[in-house]
Amino acid sequence: MTQAINMPRVEIVGSFLPPEELENALNEKIRGNLSEADYHAVEDRVIDRLIDREIEAGLQIVTDGEMRRKSWDRDFWEGFEGMSRKRIDTGNIYQDDILRHDLLRFSGKIEFNPAHPFFDKFVHMQELTAGRAEVRQTIPSPGQLYMRMFLSSNGDPGKFYATPDTLIDDIVEAYSRTIAEFYRLGCRHIQLDTEVWGRLSSPEFDRMLLLGGADVNEITRLLLDLINRSIATRPADLEITFNIAANEQAVPRWYDEKELANLRLMLETIDADAFLLPFEISSPEAINALRWLPAGKRVILGLVDGSLPNLESVNDIVTAVRMARRYVPMEKLSISPTCGFKVRDRERQGLNYETQWTKIALLRQAAELAAE
Numbered sequence: 001m002t003q004a005i006n007m008p009r010v011e012i013v014g015s016f017l018p019p020e021e022l023e024n025a026l027n028e029k030i031r032g033n034l035s036e037a038d039y040h041a042v043e044d045r046v047i048d049r050l051i052d053r054e055i056e057a058g059l060q061i062v063t064d065g066e067m068r069r070k071s072w073d074r075d076f077w078e079g080f081e082g083m084s085r086k087r088i089d090t091g092n093i094y095q096d097d098i099l100r101h102d103l104l105r106f107s108g109k110i111e112f113n114p115a116h117p118f119f120d121k122f123v124h125m126q127e128l129t130a131g132r133a134e135v136r137q138t139i140p141s142p143g144q145l146y147m148r149m150f151l152s153s154n155g156d157p158g159k160f161y162a163t164p165d166t167l168i169d170d171i172v173e174a175y176s177r178t179i180a181e182f183y184r185l186g187c188r189h190i191q192l193d194t195e196v197w198g199r200l201s202s203p204e205f206d207r208m209l210l211l212g213g214a215d216v217n218e219i220t221r222l223l224l225d226l227i228n229r230s231i232a233t234r235p236a237d238l239e240i241t242f243n244i245a246a247n248e249q250a251v252p253r254w255y256d257e258k259e260l261a262n263l264r265l266m267l268e269t270i271d272a273d274a275f276l277l278p279f280e281i282s283s284p285e286a287i288n289a290l291r292w293l294p295a296g297k298r299v300i301l302g303l304v305d306g307s308l309p310n311l312e313s314v315n316d317i318v319t320a321v322r323m324a325r326r327y328v329p330m331e332k333l334s335i336s337p338t339c340g341f342k343v344r345d346r347e348r349q350g351l352n353y354e355t356q357w358t359k360i361a362l363l364r365q366a367a368e369l370a371a372e
Contacts, residue, residue: 007371008321008333010058010363011300013243013276014138014191015072015340016065019353022046043068044124051128057360061189062133064125066342072193073140073148074104079118080174081111104148106161110170112177119185126186137187141194141242142175142230143223150219155212168226175230183238191241191276192231196223197266198244198252198259220262224269231271241300242272251278251302251338254289264292278302278338281316290327298332299324303366304359306337309350311358317366330372335363 025042028034047064054062069075078085084105118137125135146168149157158164179190199205200220209216231240244252244266253259254277267275274297279286281303293299303320304312317335324333341356 006330007367008301008330008335009060010360010367011061011276011334011336012054012059012063012360013245013302013306013337013340014063014066014136014193015069015342016050016063016067016356017341017343017351017353018065018067019046022067047124048128051125051133053357055129055133057357058364059360060133061136062125062129063136063138064121066138066340068121072340072342073144076118076139077104077145079113079116080178081113082106082108083110104152109163109166110145110174112174112181114181116178116181119181122182122185122187134189135187136189136191136241137182138191138193138243139178141192141196142171142226143196144194145171146223146226147196147219150214155214168222171226172229176233179231179234179238183235188237189239189241191243192227192272193243193245195245197262200262203258220265224265228269228271239273239298240271241274241276241298242266242270243276244278245339251280253283254279254286260289263289267292267294267297272297274298274300276300276302276336279320281312281320284316284320284323287320287323288327290324293327296332298334299328300334300336302336302338304337304362306339306341306356306359307343307351309352309355311362314362314366314369317363318370321366321370325372335367337363 022042025034025039029036029039047067050065050067051062066072074085077083084107085103118139122135122137129135149161149167153159153161156164157167161167163170182190200216200223206216209219227242234240252263254263263277275293277289277299279301287301290299301320301324303317321333321335337356337359341351341359343351
């Protein structure tokens, strides 16, 4: 499907809800009734069909739906040398997540792994698309890794990382070489996902850091430098998208003074090529935050809630696109869900496999209506 230049592109954040076939296969594997090899064969079939359907839906950049991941961030990190994770199902864990927690473990320096399992998965996606669409590789931001270590150690990563003085350099090196290898394999779109930036805009999170003796401004500067150093050596034709991941309960309030100041700092400082920004469709005035987007950068507006089944008003989406056009040329403008479709408590929230395709169709309808 060709994309008209006078309409916004429809994109996705990355993850999709798994179909029933894959969930049933996982349950059978857990019960011991399905081998690991047979389970991976089911994964392959599901991803094959997913990519076909993404292309049929008009998406020009596709993902594997993160179908193989148990955790959106830790699955990637444990592919580095020197990192693993341990599953904890009992006892008290003093963190802000529920029990049944995956704890990061370190056996040495964080280093690039030439056999990182994500490389083979990317090659598989490239083979499946066969030139029909471009493939985006989603990975957690390097700042996400640093903050996970910082918070887990109460501000002292040296508690479990043997060489804390080299930690930043180690993360930069591991990410830079991993990004270079994805490029060598043919990747031209990498998305860095982060929850950290939105949390740094939260007064509650600020208070938690201050109570722990952390300097919020210093952490912010460190994260900006870490991200930029990690992508500094990328080739010119590799697009880096920085995604401010919206969780299932909150979208950053870009009209709030502090959150807007943090957004401006991010847009003006991070050397990404595109930014994926979630917005509350009920507060279209927040779109005015795009006045800080540097010229030449792309923006992907997250306008429909990927965590809920109810459909937004197509007219509200069109209104948001037209407001964004005050600041961004149409060829640099895309629309998407606010978050990935693979969410917690999907049954409670009334989500199912078909819901996500309905949302994508809604975005496509809005894009056509917003065409100039």
